[in-house]
Each structure stands twice: as C-alpha cells, then as structure tokens.
Amino acid sequence: MVANKAVRFVLVGLLLMLVIVGVVSAHEHRQVEGYELVFGWEIEPAFAAQMNQITLRVNAIAEESEATEEPEGDHVEGEEHHEELMGVTGAEATLQLEVTFGDQTRSLTLRPAWRDPGYYIADIMPTRAGDYVFHLTGNINGVEVDETFDSSVDSFSTVELLEDVQFPQVLPSTLDLLARIEALEAQIAELTAGS
C-alpha cells in the first residue's frame, strides 16, 4: 500500500518533468579555424531530472569582400567585409561528444536536426544538479576539433535543482524517492521475515 503511494509520487513527478520551462540563448560560442560552434542546452536553464538535449550548431564562416563603387586607392577602406554563416552538414559522423559529471563519463550521440542544416542535438536527462563538462572531439571537414565546455566556466547553464520551478508543492526528487522506497522495502522485508 505504501509502496503504491510512492510509485504514484514518482509518476506525478515524471509528468511534471515534461513541462518545458523556457528556452534562452545562453550558449557558448567558439571559433575553430573557419568554423563557428554554438554549444548549450536546448532548455536553459537546465533542471535536474528533466529531459533535455545538448545542442550544437556548426557553421562555416565564409568571408566575402565586396568592392565599393569608388575605391580609394589600394586601401582596404574601399572594401566591405561580410561574414556569412553556413550550416555544416554531416558533422554527426565525424564529431564525438562526451559528458562528464563527477567521476562518471559517457558518450552522447549527436544527430542532425530535421530541416535545420548544421544543427545537431544529443538527448540527455541530467539526473543531478551541478556543473557538467562536455568534451567535443573529432573533425569538421578535416579541421581537428578538441573543445571542452564546462558550465562552471562557460556561458551555458549549470543544471539547477528542480525545486526552483516546482509549484505549488515541492516534490521530493526521484533519488529521494528511490532512497525512501529502498528503506520501505527493507522494512517490509523485516516485517515479512518476522511473520
């Protein structure tokens, strides 16, 4: 009976987790030899125990020079420079992404977003609050990439406690519930053995 109540708590909690809180553009921008990388969470701020995604946009930086109608001598003042960003496709095959938290590391799979060239996503549900470190390696069209993104240093979100956005009641976390269930199971086991 008690166990059923706990399971209901878990289900309610999981349903609440599906609420999308908001999207902000606090992402980390890097340039790697003619390519721009934009890295961050799909949902920022990121919350623990909430489904999220790591997003990576890969743009090629193409520099165009347009001659003005009346160039003055051979000086560059007579030219206007434009940077044009073009999404790079196919990088999911050549880039690898790893996430580290504490002493644990695992690989994440990057996949291209539908109808958005150069935009890649990797599914992840951060189960604990804190600072996550991502390591992106591989190459983009032969250009080597070895970049580390750390939420305690860079401009993307630290994973926050879910209690920050829970309303009207702050629910125990899944980890807390697991601990309680384990404690209850131990009690049940004791009672069963006693009878």
Add this chain to the structure above:
Amino acid sequence: MKQLVRNAFVPTLRYAVCILLLGLLVSAYSVKAHAELVQSSPAANAVLDAAPAEIRLTFTEPLEASFSQFSLRSTDGSTVNTPPSAIDPDDAYTLVMLPGALPNGVYTVSWRVVSAADGHSTAGSFPFSIGVAIGELTAVSDNLRGEIRAEAVVVRWTYLLYISLTVGGLGFVVMLWLPNNLREQVEVDGALHKTLLGAWVLLGITHVLMLALQTAISADIPLRDTFASGLIERLLTVTRFGQLWIVQLILWAAIGVILLGVPRLGNRRGFYTAAFILGVVFLLFHSLFSHASAADNEGVAVAADWLHLSATSLWFGGLALLVQVIIAARKLPNRTEFLAQLVGLFSNYARVCVVALILTGIYAAWLQVGSIDALLATHYGRALLVKLIMILPLLLIGAVNLVVTHRSLSDGKLVWTGRLQALVSTEIALIGGLIVAVGFMTSTAPARTAFVPDTPAPEPMVETASVDDLDLRLEVLPGVVGENRFSLLVTGADGLPIEDATLIRMRFNHQRQDLGESELRPTHEGAGVYSISGANLSVAGDWRVRVSVQRPNEFDAVTTFNLTIETPTLPETSTPTPNVVGAVILLLVGSLAVAFGGFFIARNWGGLLHIRNLPALSLLILGLVMIAGGAMSAV
C-alpha cells in the same frame, strides 16, 4: 657685524610672531574625523526611476584630487564603465561623476579618498538602485582608519627623530651654548657642528622617505613600489602635501647652506639663529599636515601641535648636544663648576619645554582622544598611554638633575659628572622611545575618530544544510545588506572537514526582485572552511544562495540556503566634541600657558623678543589665543 645680524633677525622674529598671532586668532572647536562621507547624491538607500545625471559624494575634509575617486560596481561586483570621478572645481570636499546612461539595476558606489588635510585615506561603499522597486538600502562603512602600516611608523619615527635633533640642536646652540660664552671654556664646537650637519643630512633622507610614504598611503601601494610608480611627481605637483613638502625641502636646503657655510663665516651666532628660525618654520609646515590640521579649529590646533613639536625638539636635540658637551668637559680641571653652570642653564631652558609639552599635550589629548574609553580602546589612545608612561621617568630624571645633580655639582662632587652623563643618556634613550609612540600615533587615526562606543561584536548569520554525504554550515558576517564575509564549513558524514573541494560556487539571487545573479567562489582557508567577502547581498529582503561543492571523483553537491537580509544599523563614527567642555579645556590650558609663559619670560628677562625667550613667548601667545578661543566658545 653682530649689530647687523641683530638688525636683520630681530625684525624677522617679530614678524614671525605677528604672523603666528594672526594665524592663531582663527577659532572654532570640534575635531573632524579623517575624510568621512557625510552626504551623497543619490543618497544611500535611494531608489531612482532613472539614471542620475550626476553622482556627488561630499566628505568632511578637502580631498587630494589625484588620489580620491569612486567607481560604480554592478551586482556581480564588476566595475561599471563610466567616466572617472573628479573633484568639484567649486568644492574641494566633493567628488562628482557624470555616469552617463546606466541600465536599470542595483549599483554600489565604492569610494576611496585621501584627505588633503592630514593625508590619511578612507574608503567605503553604499548601494543605490535604478528602476527597481527594492526595499530599503543603506550605506556600509568600510573604513581603513584602523589599519597601521609598520613602515609608516618606522619612517615617521626616524623623521621626527632627525627633525628634533636638527632643530633642537640648533636651538641648544642658539639659546644656550653661544649666548652664555660656554664655548670659551670647552672646545666642542667642531663636534657639535658635525652632529648638526649629520642630523641635517639624515633629515633630508627621511624627508624623501616621508614623500615616498605619503605616496604609498595615497595610492595604497607598498612603500617599495613608490619610486617606480611614477606617482611621486603627481603627488608633488597636485597635492597639498606636495606643496608643503616642497616648501620644507627649500627650508631644509637653506638650513644646509647655512650649516655648510658657517665654518667659513665670521659671526656664527647670527647664522645659527637664522638656521634655527628656518628649522622652527620647518616644524610649522610639518604641523600643517598633521592630525591637528584636520581639526575645525585649525589655527589653535596647529599652533599647539607646532609648539608641542618644537618643545620636544628643543628638549631632545638639546639633550643630544648636552651629552656631547658633558663628555668633552670631563677633561676640564673645573668640570664640576662648569657642569653645574651648564645644568642650571639647561634646566631653565628644559623646564619651559616641559611645561609647553604638558600643556599642549593636555589640549591635544582632549582634541584627539576625548574620553577615557577612547584612550583605552584605540591604537592611538594606547600609544598615547605608552608615551605618558615614558614621560614619567623623564620628568623624574629632569627633577633629579634640576635639584640633586645641580646642587651636587655646585658642591664640587666629582661623582656626579659621571652620573649626569648617565642620566642625560637615559633621557635621550627615553625620548627616542617616546618618539616611537609619536610615530605610531601619527600613523593611525586619532582616538576620537576611531573610537566607536559600545559597539557589540557582530554575530554572524548561520545556516546549515545536509546534501548527499556532506554537512554544510554557512556563516554570513555581519549578515546585513552590503559587504559580508561568507564562510562555508564543509564536513563529511564522519564529521571530518573536507579539504579537497576543487570548486565551490555561491550564486546569489534575490527572491523578490530581478536583480540578476551574482556569484562568489570562496577559497580554502583550512579546517574545511572556504571563505570569501563580497557585497552580493546588496539589498534587503529574501535571498537564495545556491551553493555547489565540486570534489575530485564525486558528484557535485548542490543545495540552497535561504537568507533574510536586513539593513544594518550604522554605528556612530565619531563622538561629537562638546563646545562647553572644549571651552573649559581651552580656558584652563590657555590660562596655565599664559601663567607659565609669563613666569618664564620674567624669570629669564633679557628683552621680550630675545631669541632665548622664544619658547616662553610662544607659550604665552598660545595661551592668550586659547583663552580668546575658549571665551568666544563659551559666549
């Protein structure tokens, strides 16, 4: 020639006395603190609808333009990009900034100024906000007045020592040695002259060190960095201290020219008199940049300080030369008779100095200390106590020399020649130590300013939390709006301190207002404690402090502390000086000064403006000015 020199210097002396009298006739009473913030626009606590067109901070004392400024800080502690602050051209007490466009938010005005009156620095901060309906804010004082730089004490001590030796030595020669024809009985002129020259050279060196010290204090940099900083030229050219320092340098050089020229010049007394008068003026310029010059009643306070310093110099410098004469006189066949005469003359001269020291000291103690509590509880007060304790044996030795030594030498008791030398040497050592206390006093804020009565020690705000296998204890001191010290004690489940946290983040968010997030990263202090200071709690209300602890090979431990922050109650920064008490002190001390000054002039009568009467005459004049000031205050 003698007549020529007299004609030249007696009018000079008269003129100097008249100037002094006029200067002293300015009266008022209370002391100011160091440059303290008294008014600001916007005010501390202000909540503005739009960015202010200008920000004005007004202080209790005129400011050194080159070393006084303020800046704006945002809630994350970073400095806001604004034009620099500057002294108001029409008001030397006020700093002004035209900040330009400022986005909505909370700002902390962080100021640091150097007083043009006494050269001491103060600093502090206060918050205000634009476009944010926040609760009440308040100013937070972060005064530097309690800090004492060890090098400042050493430099000031040596400086005062060589001032005293130079000016006091010249006074001994001019008022005692030359007028009484003692030099005809013992050949010590050369040694005395060398002593004066040596003191003059060392005074020059320490004068340069004083410039370096003031630069270090003004720019808040180590003393060793001052010469390479390029700031000395700025200090010399644009500050009041610099102007006074240059005048003193000229006076010092003039004294040197005279001292170096004396052996080739015929009439020594006239030129020594000139050098002595220049030395006395040098002391006056020293007093013009002292605690006394920060008093409202600057005229009386500076005059009293000048007389105090002059009396110390005459006593100490006189003793230094006296002991040389005593040593030289040991070979004389009639040495007891000679030394009895010398002691008698020096006692006459020293007793005026002692009386002047005591009376001006009483006035200065009232002016700069003001209460027994301030005497006992402040650096300045305790240094004064040390000074007073050291004066007691000095007075005792002086009394012994005046009565016992003088009589015994007059009776021809040879043993007292050695005792006299020992006693005078002891006096020199005691005064040298006493000047250390003075160096300490001049390096710290006056007790009246520094003393904060009945201020209980602040209690930190304490919050605890447990997360994973960690216990966290957060202390916030003082736990009110403004600058706080954040200390996090991290212990494991076994109760042992966690020493290997690689990163601890404290992120601050106001729970009611959107002030933005600010962050601190405390550093390891040992015993599981990680601390840092910051003004992140910039407004009153409920704050969430998100703390995360990173350790090697462990998951981050993240928890939340909720703090309710209130505005602080500001303590009184200075005790107002009651005019009634001030009037009584001035009348009393002034009367005594007049009485003693008149007595000594009458006793040593040789013409009112005779150089020998300068200490007693100065005491008399100071007494009259004090009485006048006291009477005006009482009315």
